[in-house]
Amino acid sequence: MDEGPLRPAGGDGSSAPWSTPHPAAAQTAVTVERRSDAVLIAVTGEIDLANSDIVEQEIAEGLEVGVGAVTVDLTGLGYIDSAGLWILFRLGASLTAAGITGEVVVAADGAVRRMAETAGVSAAIAVRTAT
């Protein structure tokens, strides 16, 4: 969430952050890569309440019957909120139920690792910090 153009408002809050050229809402890109019996799903951008349903749907579409292992690469994700964390909890539960090995990879710095640790995502799916 490094910020470039936004500057702090003065005492009157007049800097009008709404006028800065940001996207209108959280955006993500979900890419799916298949390697023999494993699937690598990379999610970049930001996940929040506004787009968590579509992200979960896109991840689900990347899963295939018969796959042996699923890695969700979140190292390019800049933000995740509780709606996004629930995707990981549900994914972990469904992979475990299907006997599929699952893993989430997070960047060492930033909000995503912080949230995954704070919420205890590793109870549902293994969480690895990228080196």
Add this chain to the structure above:
Amino acid sequence: MPLRSDRAEYVHLTMPANPENLYRLRHAMAGYLGALPLEPDRRDEIVLAVGEAAANAVEHAYTDEPEPGPLEVTFWTDSDAIWVEVRDHGRWREPPPAPRAPGQGLGIVLMRRLIDCVLIQHDHRGTNVLLRHPVDRPAPDRAQEPSAGPRRRTAGAHRV
């Protein structure tokens, strides 16, 4: 790391409580916080907690109404803490009896782990979440080192 008392900040934002505005809200918050002498982790914690408070309002405050009502966020600093108030004017309804639907409640748990003081008030005027984050102290879930013993507080001074 005291904040410079001669550079107190005060920002008040009002926006419709719709999901799309969560993105702009947290980027605005990150921008304001980026100007303060805060470590990146502290800044992230505040942005994340404000995001959860706002998402709660977006999800629950105006579900009975055809259009989302206002979400108000006020951010200010004093000499050693950052304060954020997230307010909606929706009707508070008690959460349904257990078992809760998946996804409910995690946001509030996260807020309390990320932020030293979280006060949630609700009445006929809506719901008000007040966050106070001392800048010189780790987040609650990072403050309990086994060797550190109980956290010392001046009675009442850090609870709002």
